């Protein structure tokens with residue numbers, strides 16, 4: 001039976017997408033095929049999702065003319081993977097490959113084939129991702145809606161012009177890693193100040209989750225929420241002063257700009 005969606009690359013992002021699609025996105029496992037060269041990852045995906053077809057190469061995937069593909073491989077193999085997709089008749093590709101312009105992928109596909117570029121992030125694993133999408137030269141409204149349907153299974157989707165995707169990559173694509181680093185530092189601080197690692201970890205994980213949920217659900221700007229918990233002369237004011245003295249705000253700005261520049265350099 002022909003597959004409806006072929007996911008090329010069953011690594012962290014491809015695997016997260018497949019898990020999201022099958023467990024909460026309303027896709028039947030037998031409608032999705034994954035092409036993944038690594039035998040162990042193939043076995044893991046098959047056992048996690050009974051009914052999912054997992055093949056070793058794109059050429060082995062049972063596709064028909066209407067089949068779309070998600071490209072979730074590292075940038076260095078994205079172009080050959082696109083050529084392989086073109087060779088089996090795929091004409092619509094949703095690429096999550098960082099820093100790879102739609103035009104370069106279009107050049108590897110048959111004339112007129114559609115590319116939609118996307119930059120998701122790893123909370124897609126728990127259905128809490130945020131993805132920006134941008135259509136390539138041949139993408140029409142129906143193609144963007146198709147891409148939103150796929151990625152909406154694992155979180156929120158926004159549309160942006162392609163020129164903004166490098167910024168999205170440095171901000172929300174890499175952003176979870178920045179937040180994890182903050183969590184790591186806070187846990188170490190709790191340990192240094194005398195808490196057990198277990199207690200410090202559970203307090204920090206709860207704090208990061210709670211702060212994120214409050215920010216999302218209240219609709220309030222972060223500076224307002226921060227001011228609300230900063231009493232004059234209080235403990236939070238003292239902590240914030242120490243962060244500002246060490247340039248934490250500027251460090252985050254520099255981090256995002258460095259990641260944006262790295263994304264731009266991957267495209268060159």
Ligand SMILES: NC(=O)c1ccc[n+]([C@@H]2O[C@H](COP(=O)([O-])OP(=O)(O)OC[C@H]3O[C@@H](n4cnc5c(N)ncnc54)[C@H](OP(=O)(O)O)[C@@H]3O)[C@@H](O)[C@H]2O)c1
Nearest residue numbers: 009011012013035036038072073074075096097098120122
């Ligand atoms: N992880 C993230 O947070 C994140 C966020 C946004 C975007 N992305 C993008 O998502 C893409 C994948 O990243 P990742 O973190 O998921 O990397 P990853 O874990 O290394 O997954 C890539 C997978 O593709 C497989 N692969 C390589 N060549 C292939 C081919 N020709 N056909 C089919 N599968 C092939 C790899 O197998 P082998 O290991 O055997 O080569 C690997 O399992 C990247 O382009 C990245 O920029 C990732």
